[in-house]
Amino acid sequence: MSDPDENLYTRAGVSDIGDFYRTKFVSDEVLDARYFKALDRFDIRFARTMWIYDNVRAGSNVLDLGCGAGMLALLKRKGVTLTGVDLSPECSLAARRNGYDFTMTTKLSHLPFPDQTFDYVVSLDVIGHIGFEEKDAVLSEVSRVLRADGVTLHGIECTDHAARKNYDEMNPEDLRKFVEIDGHVGLEEEQEHGKRFLRFFKHVAWEPRYALCLSSDEFLKQADKYGLSFEEDFLDYLRGLSFKERRAFDMAMGYVFGKISDLDVTLPKSGLYVLLKASKIPLGPFYNEHRDRRALYSGEESLKELTCLDRNSGVTFDDGWYEPNLLPPIARWMSREARVRFQANDLSEISLDLTTHLPDVRERPLLLEFILNDEPLTTFQLCRNGWLRVNLFVPESLVWRTKGNFELQIRANRTWQPRPANDETRDDREISIAVCNLEITNGRENRERN
């Protein structure tokens, strides 16, 4: 039916693969590990990242194949040396911006590293994007740069030959549409991936995943673009969810996903996704081989000497804060109400920069309240869109009562949705203000300054 030597990208009309992936996967998303919120470990969006995180040894040397915007930046919390390679220079830059130690643009079948360089070679959603003619070359390179005792971990998109057409069975238009969705030109069934890895690694284990747990967006994508069958009323329900409801749904799905891993439950073949682990030496546990999540939570150690709370892992930003965005600078958008919990000794002042993008803030000022440990600090009306520096002085009486544990609460009297329409650029978050450069000053510093 088709020339077997012909590249599937070419057959699908994709001439510049780097540009194709740049337009699909480059974003201004902030994935920097310093901004990671501990609660997000339950988010289904980070489920694969958490599987890698729990299987990588702290302080090791990790290569991320096809790093994209840097989905594995969280590994920096474990003190790993994180290297990323990608076809797209923009993706490499984005990953570098998100905290990767080293990134470069290269073909995955010609890795510019010496033999046995990395403890781990990992990838998420990459193997399914590699053409069949190149897959063995890539795995050969993975095997080459991996240390003898190294482990390679992959999250791989799969297919089900019984349910879906093979590439050879697709006409050019079907193929173009299929590749246009995500760029999948190398989908195989779970066991086919396993067999391929077995040609390069003595020990290979894989677990079909995502048979049960998908994010709300992924459910809709699989139904609308890949034609998978789900109950129509369930899809309608998902389409009607608000941002917060989708977040709750994804958190629940992520929680179940994590529990399935923790309980080492083997799921049936799904034809959607497989987690695969391979090595030249015998493998350890498939899940949680090096589980140590302490670095994700707040701890007193990290607070010492650091007065900026934005990137401090000892500070807890509750779920009233959305993920950080690069405005610039990097700032967190807040819903109607949000809290920051931190520890400080001899706190005398809290300062922060804030802004709003509310379009009618000049006509209808935004009322903001700042409350520390249930004590109102200040209230004012914001009536312009630019950045504003706010200094909040903390009464000494309050500091004495709290014994160093503080909770700053910010309330806004209204919110707005930037792009609520249901299209590709939908942003239906209910946001009020963005906050950054959140600093604390202790009394001793103030006295020294004076």
Next chain:
Amino acid sequence: MDVETILNQIRERVVSEENARITGTSVSTKALSSNGSAAGSSQDEALARLSEQLTVTGRAWNRLPPIVSNRRGTLARIELWIKNTCRPLTRWFTWEQVNFNRAVHDALSDAVRILTAEVQELAALRAQLSGEMRREVLTLRSDLDRLNSSHAEYRSDLEARLEKTNDALSRISNMLADLTEESRGGSAQLAQQHSQLAEQTNALREEQRTGASQQAAEFNQRLSELAAELKEEQRVCFRQLSLEASEAAILEDRGRRALDARLEKLEKSLQTRKG
């Protein structure tokens, strides 16, 4: 009897000639006034008279005068006898008279014939001429009529045009009068508008001056606001970078101190081993 008849005829002829002479003047006058049409009739009359004379000459060209006597009685008879007896004796000298009379009669007859032919020819010519003249006159009259009609048409047309022209002229003059009036009014209005425009121009200029200065002030204000916003954004970004730098410095210092501590610990353990 015969002589008496002849004498009566002579008398009648003389009377008619006298009448003819008397009316000839009026005829000739009439002929002159009637453009020759009466001339033909006078010629015909003359020819008729001539023909009558010829009948006389034709009848009497070979006759001798009758024997007459102014005496009475016996003398008269004797005389008449003698004369009658002597008549044949006079034949010798009357013969020539008879020849002459005949010649005159023939010549006159020829002349009458010729004249008659001439008159007829003349009459034919006159008729032809008069016919031609009549036709010519008719043609001329028709031409004249045509000319007259065309002239009348032309005249009526001309009159109509003239009337129209007069109307147009009157209208134009009315319009001119109106226009003049209007122009006078327009001029006044224009002058008024001009003055208003001048006033408005001045007002607009003044407004523009104030508006431009106001716009410039607003623009400057907006620009300064944007500049202030940009400076604020830069301040926030630089503040973030500064904080990140200080965080990095603190982490580096923390790492350095940890290394120092480990180094110190190693040195101590080495010293302990040596000791």
